[in-house]
Amino acid sequence: MSASRKLLLIGGLMLVLWAMAYGLWYALFAEHQHLEGMGASLVTAFTRAAERNMTEADAAMDAYAKRKFAYVRHVDVHSHWGGLSLLLIIFGAIFDRLGFQERTRLWLAVTLLAGSVLFPLGVILQVADQGWLPRALAVLGSGMVTAAMVFVAWGFARQR
C-alpha cells in the first residue's frame, strides 16, 4: 500500500473514531445541559421583560446567544469531523487512481488530513476564544481541504 493511501486510511479511521467519541461525549455530558441552558435563558429573558426588568432581560438574552453560539459549533464540529473523515477513508481506498506521482499524492494526502483536522478544530476553539486565531485556523483548514479537493478532481480526470 502506498504511503498516501496508508496516511488517508489510518488518518480517516482515527478521525472517524475521534468524531464518534466526541459525539458520544457531547451527547452524554454536554448536549442536554446546553439545550436546557438555552431554553432557560430565553424563558428568563422574556419573563424579566414581562416584569419590565430590562437589564436582567438583556443579560439573559446575551447568555442565550453565547450558549447557542457554543451549541451550534459543537454540533458543527461533530458533523464536519465525521463527514471529512469518511471522505479521507474513501480517498484512501482509491488514491492510487489519481493521475499524479506518489510524491504529489502524498502532499495531497497530508493537505487533506491536516485541513480535515484543522478546520473543525478552528471552529470549536471559537467557543473559548472569539479572536482572530481560531477563525484563521478554520479558514486555513477549509481552504486546504477545498484546494486539495480541486487537485483530487483534476487527478481523477487524468487518471491512469
Add this chain to the structure above:
Amino acid sequence: MSAQRLLIFGGIALILIGMVFGDIFAVFILHPNADRIGNQLLEATRAVAARDPSAIQTHFVRIGHLLENRGTKVDTHVHIIKFGYLSLILALIQPYFALAERTRKRWSQLFLAGAVLLPVSVFCIHYVGLEYSPFQLIGWASITADLGGLLVIVACLGFLSGLWRYLAGSHQTTTLGENLLRDQSWATRTLLAGGTLLILAGFLHGAYYAGVYRDKHEEQDAALLGAMAERAVAGDLPAATEAVHQYGSLQGAKAVHIAAHSHIIEFGLMAILLAFVQSYVFLSERWKRCWVVIFLIGSVVLPVFVLLELQWGLVAGGIADVGGLLVILALTGMLVGLCRYSGGLDAQSGAVR
C-alpha cells in the same frame, strides 16, 4: 452472505430508509412544526406585553417540545444515513482488514446492530421522555442511543485492529475488495466524477455561506429575539409581531442554506461509494446507467431547489422533494440489483465459506 456483502446491503438499506424517513419528515413534520413554533413565539411575545410571566413559561415549554420533536427527527435522519455511508466504506476497505471472515462478519453484525439501535432510539427520545429514567436529564431512549453509538465505536475499533494487523504484515485478505476498486465501468466512472464534483460544489457553497451569512445570521438571531421582547414591553404589538415573522424567515434562510450544503456533499459521498459497489449490482448495463443518471439528476435537483425555496417558496420545495424521490428510486433500483446478485464474486474470493 459475506461480511462485505452484508455491509453493502446493510449500508444501502440504511441510506434508503434514512432518505424515505427524511422525505416524510420534511413534508409532514418540518413545515407544520415551524408554523407551530412561530405561533408559540407570538403568544409568548403577547404575554410579555400583557405582563403575564406564567403564560411565557407555558409557551416556551411548548416550544421546547416542538424543538425536541424536530431535533430528534433531524438526528435520526442524519445518523441513519451517515451509518449507511460508513457501512459502505467499511465494505470498500475490507481488503485491508487482516481478519478471518468469521470475525469480519461478527464486527459487521455488531456495527449494523449499533447503526440501527442509535437512530431508532433517537427517534423514540421525544416520545419516551424521562419516563422511569434513573437520571434527571437523560431518558432511557437517550441511554440506548448512546449504547448504539458505543456498539458502532467498538465495531470500528475491531476493524481498525484488522487494519493494524494488515499494516504489520499479516495479509489475511480477500481479493474481492481489490476487484471492486479496479472496476472501470461507465457507471463507476460517472459516479466517481459526479460525486467528486458534487462534494466540491458543496464545499464552495459552505465556504460562501460561512463567509457571507453565518456571522450575520447569528447576530440577527439574538437581535430579533431581543427586539420581540423590547417592542412588546413598549406596547408595540404589530412591531413585535413583525419581529417574530422576521425571526421565522431567518430560521428558514439558515435551514435552507445548511440543508443545501449538507445534502449536496452527502449525495457526492454517496455517489463515490456507490461507484464501488456497482459490481454487486446485478442488472443489465442499460439499467445500471439509467439508475446512475437518475441518481445524479436527483442529487443536483434536491440541493439546488432547496436553496431556491427562499425565492420560489413551496414550488421549489415540491421540486426538491421530487429530486429526493429520484435519489430514492435510483437507490431502490440498485438495491434490487444487489438482491438479484447470486454470490458469484463471494464464491470466487472464498468469502462465503
